[in-house]
Amino acid sequence: MFKYTCLNPIADVGLNNLTDEYTKTDDFAEADAVLVRSAAMHDMELSDNLCAVARAGAGVNNIPLDKCADKGIVVFNTPGANANGVKELFVTGMLLAARDVVGGIEWAKENADNENISKDMEKAKKQFAGTELMGKKIGVIGLGAIGVLVANVANRMKMDVYGVDPFLSVNNALSLSRDVKIVKSYEEIYKNCDYITIHVPLLEDTKGMLNKEAFDKMKDGVVILNMARDTLVNDDDMKAALESGKVAKYVTDFPNPAVMKMPNVIATPHLGASTAESEDNCAVMAVDEIRNYMENGNIVNSVNYPNCDAGVCDTKGRITVCHKNVPAMLNRITNVFSEANINIAHMTNKSRGNYAYCIFDIDSESSADVADKLSAVDGVLKVRIIK
Numbered sequence: 001m002f003k004y005t006c007l008n009p010i011a012d013v014g015l016n017n018l019t020d021e022y023t024k025t026d027d028f029a030e031a032d033a034v035l036v037r038s039a040a041m042h043d044m045e046l047s048d049n050l051c052a053v054a055r056a057g058a059g060v061n062n063i064p065l066d067k068c069a070d071k072g073i074v075v076f077n078t079p080g081a082n083a084n085g086v087k088e089l090f091v092t093g094m095l096l097a098a099r100d101v102v103g104g105i106e107w108a109k110e111n112a113d114n115e116n117i118s119k120d121m122e123k124a125k126k127q128f129a130g131t132e133l134m135g136k137k138i139g140v141i142g143l144g145a146i147g148v149l150v151a152n153v154a155n156r157m158k159m160d161v162y163g164v165d166p167f168l169s170v171n172n173a174l175s176l177s178r179d180v181k182i183v184k185s186y187e188e189i190y191k192n193c194d195y196i197t198i199h200v201p202l203l204e205d206t207k208g209m210l211n212k213e214a215f216d217k218m219k220d221g222v223v224i225l226n227m228a229r230d231t232l233v234n235d236d237d238m239k240a241a242l243e244s245g246k247v248a249k250y251v252t253d254f255p256n257p258a259v260m261k262m263p264n265v266i267a268t269p270h271l272g273a274s275t276a277e278s279e280d281n282c283a284v285m286a287v288d289e290i291r292n293y294m295e296n297g298n299i300v301n302s303v304n305y306p307n308c309d310a311g312v313c314d315t316k317g318r319i320t321v322c323h324k325n326v327p328a329m330l331n332r333i334t335n336v337f338s339e340a341n342i343n344i345a346h347m348t349n350k351s352r353g354n355y356a357y358c359i360f361d362i363d364s365e366s367s368a369d370v371a372d373k374l375s376a377v378d379g380v381l382k383v384r385i386i387k
């Protein structure tokens with residue numbers, strides 16, 4: 001039996017895939033598994049029984065990844081599951097920036113009782129006019145699940161698309177339209193593009209990357225779109241760039257008090273993934289990941305441990321071990337099996353950065369005694385008996 005908790009509402013279509021083996025608890029401290037969207041977990045006390053956290057979404061900056069890894073808690077996300085939702089909000093944002101659609105709508109509302117609205121609007125509309133997207137240059141920073149969809153849709157809208165991603169994966173490169181120009185430097189995007197949209201994770205390296213230095217290299221009147229995270233943009237520098245007209249419009253899915261006081265901001269309240277389809281996709285994927293890990297010990301789509309998949313166990317027992325990625329660990333761990341006279345029929349070991357993970361399929365039933373001895377090995381972070 002497993003206990004799970006949801007720190008945010010998670011779509012029923014996913015939760016319904018949890019079997020009778022799972023019971024819901026509202027007590028975070030007793031949960032074996034956690035489902036979360038954007039709830040901030042950094043200050044939460046992580047209990048010893050917590051095994052897995054599944055982020056029903058992409059960004060994991062709300063989760064203490066290393067702290068979890070140190071406690072043998074595997075954190076998952078759901079790559080690509082909400083990418084289409086974000087892409088569609090991006091298109092909305094770009095269209096709202098191209099003409100002052102919002103100003104126009106406000107004008108129409110304000111003139112609700114104006115008998116002469118039909119006549120007056122023909123004079124008023126000039127102030128809301130804009131430009132078309134076709135033929136404009138757009139730069140996409142970050143060509144991951146979302147960036148690829150964004151680049152391709154902009155290409156289909158007949159924009160001239162530039163993309164940059166120093167870690168572009170082969171799969172994402174293959175998914176990009178051949179018309180997208182992949183460039184090597186941000187500078188090529190900055191100097192050429194009329195629209196710049198950012199789709200990278202918030203990391204130490206990316207924090208504040210759209211700052212004065214970057215704005216200074218951009219074209220006058222550039223439109224910036226940020227559907228990724230607020231602090232990718234330096235607020236003070238954005239304020240100055242908007243006030244000077246260097247940036248004509250800032251479209252963001254992450255309003256904050258500073259941003260909301262700036263001119264020419266178009267803000268939505270973190271709506272990128274808030275579609276029925278994205279919420280369902282994320283919930284289904286997150287629950288699958290939790291089930292595969294809790295029931296089989298397999299890791300798929302982790303962001304702090306290596307992916308490691310040994311399928312369904314067909315031997316008498318399966319034990320999994322989260323451990324530090326340091327020399328001699330495998331020796332020390334397998335010695336415990338040898339000393340207990342247990343034959344390892346199949347073993348999978350993968351590492352990622354400072355952490356590693358083993359799945360041992362053994363020819364004997366797993367025992368609490370062996371699990372205790374494994375837990376006592378220096379560098380072992382968590383041991384689970386799967387079967």
Ligand SMILES: NC(=O)c1ccc[n+]([C@@H]2O[C@H](COP(=O)([O-])OP(=O)(O)OC[C@H]3O[C@@H](n4cnc5c(N)ncnc54)[C@H](O)[C@@H]3O)[C@@H](O)[C@H]2O)c1
Pocket residue numbers: 057058059060079080082083086141142143144145146147164165166167168169172199200201202205206227228229253270271272273274
């Ligand atoms: N507004 C929303 O509701 C919403 C929804 C989903 C995701 N997001 C945000 O969007 C981000 C991207 O999501 P995704 O699904 O495309 O993730 P992803 O992991 O598929 O793609 C991220 C891409 O950014 C690239 N990257 C990393 N550092 C970079 C850098 N310094 N310069 C250029 N590229 C860099 C990576 O190589 C990767 O290809 C998430 O981390 C999240 O913060 C927001």
Ligand SMILES: O=C(O)[C@H](O)COP(=O)(O)O
Pocket residue numbers: 037038039056057058059060082270272273274
């Ligand atoms: O990173 C993400 O997936 C998005 O920011 C969506 O967040 P949400 O699930 O809280 O809407």
